[in-house]
Every structure is written in structure tokens, then in C-alpha cells.
Amino acid sequence: MAHESPATAAPPPGTAEVPSAPPPSGPVTALRLAVAAAGALPAVVLRLAGIHPAPVPAMLLFGLGVLSAALLLMWAAETARADISGPLALALLAFIAVLPEYAVDLWFAYTAGTRPEYAAYAAANMTGANRLLVGIGWPLVALAGYFAARRRGAAPGITLREHRRIDTAFLGAAALVAFVMPATRQISWALSVVLIAWYAYYLFRISRCSETDEEELLGVPARLALLPARRRQAVTVLVFVAAAAVVFACAEPFATSLVDAGSSLGIDRFLLVQWLAPLASEAPELIVAVVFAWRLRGDDGLGALLSSKVNQWSLLIGCLPLAHLLGGGPASLPLVERQVDEVLLTAAQTVLAVVLLLDLRFQPWKAGLLFVLFVAQFALPGESARLVLSGVYLGLAVPLLAVRLRELPPTVRALAGRIAGDPH
Template identity: 40%
Template sequence: MTLTAPQPGPNARRNWAYLLITIAATLPWIILAHTSQHNGHFSLSHILIAVLSGIAILAAAFLLSWGAEVAQLDMSQSLALVILSLIAILPEYAVSMAFAGDAGKGLLASQHAQTALLPQTREMLRHADLTVANMTGANRILIGVAWSVVVFIYYWRTQQRSITIETSRAIEIKFLLLATLYSFTLPLKAALFGIGLHWCDAIMLVGLFGFYTRAAAKTEQVEPELIGPPTVIAALSPLLRRLTCLVLFSGAAWTIYLAAHPFANALVHVGKRYHINEFLLVQWIAPLASEMPEFIVAGLFAWRGFPAMGMGALISSKVNQWTLLVGLLPIFYGFAARQMVPLPLDTQQSCEVFLTSAQSLFAVAVLSNFTINLKEAWGLLTLFILQGLSQFLLNMLLPNNLHTAMLTQSSELFFAIVYLALAAIVLMDSPDRRSMIIDMLRGKGNAHAARDVIS
């Protein structure tokens, strides 16, 4: 169904100017990406790369947010946010798949080596650890930082202490719950049977994402509240409007693809200059950089008075990363290795996945009443900072120490237990939250059940 488009309003010229200026802001980096790159390297300083690529990512985020708002005239908001989240986290896909592919190539090279392994092969084998580190870091940053920041931005703008999420978000929360419960099996089978991320996991998780997308496409279409540049796009004829949205989405995707990896690399090089541990750089700095587009998009929605849409975009991104992204890792690893082998999960990586699963379960418990308030946002951010700080300090104070890995794993297990305990407390304290979770597990977690919870 196509909704009636609004009129462009009295500020049409100004809104067209904003749109054109934003598009123009992406051009310097796009031009440089095609002219200043030699053999995959840029002949520019890391600071200049970070600035120019960062501006391009910011502009692309604006274009994405505007395109998603207008797209609601032709599809459900849930489906529009699925498309937005897929594009916004393209950088994270690129980084994670690159690590998984390198790890697979390293495995293949090691199996064909006639003598001692070359340093390059050893480095590629280490990328199996970095693959999981990058994936878990990205997932935890999304909940621990991005969800909280949206609440803080909305509070700063309006003094409202909570955000109420539309009941249509029950679909996202349901699939996030299902993916989270399944994710607990990953470290369990790694610990019991020594099996890492398997192709069976890929089938399950990618399948979950497929069912989620199908369910999102069937949700009820609502009239969007458009302000600023989206109003002039929406006022175009249906054909021109759809073509413009397609151009905005594809242009933003191309810009993010060109800018995100150099932006992340520039930040990592700065970190290495100050002798920051590579594992920490890959787990925190690189994901923070690659997640920047979706952070900006969600923040823009909150700043412009659409916090529920900002949270919806982030929840959709979390479902996306926790299903499709994780599911694709063993596929890329296996293809690169030219054999159907699981992506290995050692004790350290199993602890990382378990901690990420525990945080996700706590996040589902928080959202089970379809609100997130300032206190809950501070809780998510504080726990994230404390866990990250403990890991950072252990690696800084005890570099290359035999006890560092054991202490890090103990720290991660401690915070995982804290997350699980808090999730239990939140659910035990509210019968409505418990009933909503149970309904979701029974396949009844829909908008009608959600309305009963928040009414």
C-alpha cells in the first residue's frame, strides 16, 4: 500500500539546498578514494583520512535517515528500518568478513605448508580470534553505547526521561530473544565438544534473519511524520520518489563502503602509535568506527524528535548483527579454507560470546515493557564501560602475562553473571514483562500482546 504524500511546505528551497549540500559533502572522499589510492594504500596522513572519511560517513548517515523516513510511504516502518540497518552496518560486515576470509586462507596455507609456517600465515591464522573479537565487540557496543546515547540525546532535547517504543517493535524484540537464546549454545558446544561456529549455526541464524525480514514486511504501514528534506522528496511523483529513495540508499551504501574501512584503519593506526593492544583495537576501536553510520542515524532520529524510530533502527541492527552477521562468519571462513570446517572458538572467544549473549538477554528484559528509561540507559552504559575498562587495564598492566588471559576470562564471566542476574531481577519484578517474554517464546509475541503489556 502507498500512503498519500504530504506537500513540500514553504521551506522547499531550503530543504532542497540541505539535501544537495549533504550529497556534496560525500564527494571529496569519493573522489579521493578513486584517485589517491595506490595498491590499497592512501598517500594521505591518517588524520586527514579520518577527517574526510568521517565527514563522508556523517553525510551518508543523513541521507540514510531521510531515505528511510520517505520509504515509509511505500512500505512498513519495520521493513524500511531493516533496509536501513543492513546498509548502515555494511562496514561491520566488510571488516568481519575480511577477518573470517583471512583466517580461512591461513588455515588452507597451513595445511599445505611443507616446512615451518611463514609469519604471514601465522598472522592470518590469528584472524580467527580477531573475527570473533570484532563481532562480539560490535554487538556489545551497539547495546552498551548506541542504545544509551539515543536515550541521552532525547532527554537532552526534551527532558523526557524515557522512550516508548511502538508495539510493532514486538517483532524485532521477539527475534532478538530467539537469536539470543540460540547464541548461548555456541559457547556451550565449544566447551563441551570443541565445536566452533558451524555451518549448522549459519543455517539456523541466517534462517532466523530471513523469517525476521518476512515478518517485518508484513507489519502494519503507518503514516510517517516528515520534516525537513524528506518533505520535498515525499512531494515528488510516486515514481520519482521511489527512484530518489533508491538513489539515496545506494549512494549512501557506496559512500559507507568506500569510507568505513579507511576510517577504521586510520583510528587503529593512531591507536598503535600509542601502543594500544591489537586485540583491544580490533574489539573496540574498529567496531566503534564501523558502527558509526548507524550510531549517527539513530542519534539523528532522536535529535529530530523521533526517538522510537532511532531505537527501532538500533534494535533492527542488533537483530541483523546477531543473526545474519554471525551466521555468515563460518560460511566465509569455510569458503576461504575450501572446506566445510567450523570457525574455531577457543576459551577466550567462548567467554566473549557468552558475555555478549548475557548482555543481549538483559537488553531484551529491559525492552520487554516497550520502554527504555534514563536509569536503564545508564545501567547499560555503566556495565559496558566497567567491563571494557577492566579488560583494558588488565592488558595494559599485564601485557603478554600468562595470567592475563585467565584474569580476562574471569572478568568476562563475572560481568556475564551480572547481566544474567539483572535480567532475572527485571523479569521477576514485573509479571507483565514475564508474560510478554513467555508469549514471545510461544509464538504469540505480536503487537496485540504488546498493547496489553503497556496499557
Template identity: 40%
Template structure:
């Protein structure tokens, strides 16, 4: 009996059981679960939250199993897209309603919420995701002896060493970040911009094009021998190819559906609970909803770190940031245009201009940290403190001042933090200019190898 309980499939069954209360709730409500309307907010948070938790583990097992058949970077990229799919859904909802109500005050308000949700999600991923996972990795290394952690003398000098194969992700993320600074400057006649700016079709072509190029490169990579696995991934990798591939598809498919359907009610339930305590809607949409939608990704990464696989964990975080900073932004204009019935751009006001710039600046600083393929505890704390302090200041402003005064001062705060992030990033890039050149050289080599691997073999050229 004890041996049966220790069987890897037992863990899969128990994890699926966590999702069943949500499945039952979803079915009995006809696929329409709305906190405050037909279910209590606290019930939505608990039931949907358990589904998100269970699905995150299924997703992680699927990605680890897939490493036996596809390049690890591609498996992680798929994991990253599925894990942040709820974020895409929330942003798509606001972009769609903005397009459907184009030219109205409500349409403009929803367009601003789409941008706020997108920038909030991106900043949470770095400010909390990258920093907290780095700190957790060092903490766990005391028991797990993670080889990626290097102990160094001095206060907060320990570092997490990153896989140098993520040079491609970092280089593409830097390119997307550089372009993002120009998004608010898009001309209305060229890019469908609104009163202050807009995310238009030109942005879609560039950002989505960057991601497609990235996928085209990594999918041609070699399938490496998977790291020594234990538990569920090890058991599934022992299967023959067809059953193994089917298991990966089922794990990805089921967890993806669960996460996609459960995260929105989970986030809405948190929002409803927050509003009960007087937290403004805009603040909830920008910070609480994205935090909920990012939870699957953070759970998956924490799981990998707990298994002393911090390298794979950080690869997933960086891949998530890349797809959010390219696909998420790029598809907003497409959704808006379809809803509006013509090619246009998602407009946004001056506050969202500042939000995009600070998000790009934070990304710029974070990439500078990674150029030497490591992140120290000092750097992780810096990311966390800068993020928390900026959000805390904004929250204090909206709680103590009138809406107009709070927004004006909030914009000043955003620009001040943007300047600070840029200054820190420039200093780091200058100090690590040799590392940066090495990163670009490694990326160029990876791209060349991908191009060569796609050409016909000389011996088969005449076949």
C-alpha cells in the same frame, strides 16, 4: 534567493558535497585507500569521516521516505543493514583470511580478531548506542517535546516509551541471544569447532534462519500512514510513486556505497592514530574499529531523535542489534568455509568464548529492560556504566601487565561481568514476567497475521 536555499533539495546537495572529497580520494587512488600506505591517517579520518557523516543523513532520509511505500519495520530493517554493512565487511575480511590460512597461527589469530570485532560491535551497540541515545532523547525532549518521553518524579526516573510494535524484534532478539550462549559449546565433530569452540554451519542455519523468518513476518505488515514529515522526507514523499521509489533507491544506493567504501579507511586511520599512542592492536580491532563502523547507525538514530522521532530511532537500534546478532554471526562460518575450500567452522580460543558469553549476557540484560517497552534513565546509565567500566578495566590490565597475565585476568573479568549481567537480567525478567508473556503474545499475533495475509483471498481462491 533565500527561498531557493531553503528548498529541501538544497540540503541533499550540501550533504552530497560532504562526500565528494572522499569520492575524489577514492578515484585518484584507484579504489585502494590505505592509511599509512598512500594517505596520512589524519587525512583518512577527516575525509572518510565526512563521507560517513553525509551518507548517514542520506540514508536516514531514504528510510523516512520509504515509509510511505513499505511497512515501517521493513524500511528500518533495510536502513539497519546498510548502516552496519561496514561492520560486516571488516568481520568478513578477518573470517576470509582465517579460512585462507587455516591451520596456521596467523589464521587462528585472524579468526580470533573476527570474533573480537563482532562481539565488540554488538556490545558497543547496546552499551553506548542504546544507553546514550536514551539519555540524549530525554535531554532533547526539553526542547523538542518528544511524546515518547515521560517525566517521572525521582532521580533519573524519566523514561523513554517504546513502540509496542517492536515486540517482534525483541522476541527474535531474545531467541537469538538464548542460542548464542550455546555457540561456544558447539562440538567439534558437529560444528567444525576449534581448540575452544567455533562458529559453524549449524549456527549459520539457526541464526540466519531466525532473521529470514523475522523478515518474512515484517514484510507482510501493513503500510502505515507515515508520521508527519518535514524537510527532505516530506518533499520526496510528495512525489508520485515512481519518482519517489527511484529517489529512495538512489539515496539507499549512494549512501550504502559511500559508507561501505569509507568506513574501513576511517577505522584504519583511527587504528593507526591509536597505535601511535601505544594502544594494542587487539584492543583497537575490538573497540575502535567497531566504534567507527557503528558510527553511521548512531548518527542516523541521533538525527531521528533530534526530530522527536525517538520511536523510529530505537526501532533502528534494536533492528541493528538483531541483524548483527543473527546475520553477522551466521555468515562468518560461510565466509570462512568458502576461503578454506570446505565446510567448516570459524575457530576461536578461550578468550573469545568469554567474549561471546559476556556479549550474550549483556544482550540478555538489555532485552529484560525492554520487556515493558520503556527504558528509564537509571537503566540507561546502568548499561553505560557496566560497559564503560568493563572496557576500562581490560584496558588498564593490558597497559600495566604482561600479555599472558593480562589475558588470564581479563578472562576472569569477562566471566564476572557475564554473571552480573545474567543476575540483573534474571531479576528483571522475573519482575516483568507478565510483560514478557504479553510481548510473546503480541509477537504470536503479528506472526499469525503475517501468515493469514500470505494466503489467497477466499473470493480469489478459484481464480
């Protein structure tokens, strides 16, 4: 049999489709990988040399390292989809893509074991990442999908496939359980066990779904997917290991510099940790999701962000008390007044987001609603604004749920039973 070149070989088994647009050439792919690696290099050199720059330069350099590592992780995760199929793969790879978020957040929780003031930053980073994902990420995907649909004369709005009910159902249940945190003013070890077990059950449940995510690979992953299987897998593992090492090397100095830079710049340190760190760690994933929506693959883009939201709102929260315990603190992570309000607001936003997705349709008005409410938190003055917004989120969720009650039975069945079209 004649040897096939990578450019003409049959696509490897898995979830990835052959890209409709030509992937970048080999040299271009190598250049993009090199540029991403170069972005992480200064942070790695500083870390290995034990050099501690001033807070603001350190924040920028280590933040660039986290951003570069997050981009490499995203490329590795997307390439791996050429060899791993099914919704379970999407859930696992969504987890890989947000490892930078975990590293920074868990470091704050770990440090809070001996320095209790750092507990506030663990809550800040967690709530900021979750609200950014829904308030900015989901609307960006919808916006890209809207303009793509107009360009091609298609109907606006994103329609999710039936198996997304699993993600929606698990996220909704986790959102309801999350109200225990502001009610008890802590993230307890008992809640930690429940949420980690819930995420494990989510992986089990989604692994039994027979639907596949035939996602078209883009850019660097599209090129890497054309490599022979063993070489592709070796490159994927190498990129993942290198990026993960950068993430864990940069997590501590980046987190510390964020706190110190707040003091140097006269900016509220809580806000800096809450919004800047998640922007760095979430940016590559958001970009990929938006590109999918631009190519009229809104289900794939929004589905990836939905899966990320599930793991952050269950596994990430569940791991925080464990990191706190390992750092020398008690088994529960305490929440002070501001953190209580932040967690309450994040849980309320999640409830509304789940209600909006019950019918598996994400129209432009839904995206606009989530975006406007997200931006409103920066316009409303005073500490009471978070409580007011929490009430607005929940107040809107009630009537919207009332007109979607028929969507509840199939969504609840997705937790333990079958979904439509699934033979299992």
C-alpha cells in the same frame, strides 16, 4: 488539474510523515550530499589508483570513506521509507544502514580462511558493534528523549509500541542461542544455518504485522521525499548504489589499516578493530536515532536500533562462517580464549537488554544501567573482567525478569501468534 510544486504536493504513500519543521532547501540538500560524497572521494581515488598509504593515514582516509558512505546509505534508507511502509520496511532499511558493518566484518572472516589470525578480528568487530549499539546507542536515545521530554513538559522515558515485542522476542531467542558459541568455542555452520533461518523468519513474522511506523523524515531525506515519485526513487537508488560501492571498495583497506595501525601506534589491534570500526559504521544511524528521540519520537529511534541489533545478532553472526568458508577455511569459525569471553559478555549484555525491554518501557534508570555496565569494562583490569561482567549482567537479569514474568506470555506469542491490536 494544476501541477503541484514539490513543496506543496501531497506526501507520498508510505511510512514517512510530512516533517513538522521545514526541510532544507534544494541547494542545501545538494551541498550536504556533495560534502558526504567528498568525504568518500579520497578513499575511492586511492583505491582506484592502487595507492597504499602508511597505516595510520590509510586508517583515517578509508575510515572517513566508510563513515561518509554510511551517512549516504542512511539518507537513502530513510528516503526509501516514503515509498515502503510497515515494520518490514524498517527491518529491511535497518539492514541497509549497517551494510558498512557487514562489509568490514565479513572481510575479516573471509581473510581468516587463509590467514587464521584474522578470525580474532571478525569476532572483535562483531562483538564491539553489538555492545556499542546497546551500551552507547540505546542510552543516547534515552538521554535525548529525557531532555526533550523535560523541555516540553512530557513524562520522561520511552514507551515502545506493541509490535516492538516482535523485535524483542526475536532478539531474546537469538541471545539465548548465542551462548552456544562460547560453549563450543566456535561459530559453527549449524549455528549459522539456524541464525540465518531465524532472521528470515523474523522478516516473515514482522511482514505480517499491520502496525505502521509513521516516522517523520528529517534533514536530507525530508527534502528528497518531496521530489516527484520517479525522481525520488531514481535519486534513492543512485545514492544507495554509489554508497554501497564505496563501502565495498573501502572495506578491505580500512580493515587492513586498522590492524596495521595498531602495531604502528602501539595499541592493542584487537581493541582498535573492536571499537573504532563500529564507531565509523554505526555513527550515522546513531545520530538519526538520537534526533528522533530529541523530537519526542523515541519509539522510532529506539525501534530502529532494536531492529539493527536483531539483524546483527542473527544474520551477521550467521554469515561469518559462510565468509570463512568462501575464503578457504573450514565451515566453522573458531574462537580462541579472548573471543570466547567477548562473545559471552555480548550475549549476557543482550539478555539483560531484552529483559529491560519486556515491559516496552525504556526509562532513564535502564539506560543508565546499560551505560554504566558498558563503561565498567574499560575500568576493570585483567582478562577476568569480562567473565565478571558477564556474571553481573546475568545476575541482574534474573531478578529483573522475576518482576516481569507477566510480560513473557505476550512476548513469546509475538514469535508466532498475534500481538495486541494486530488483526492478523
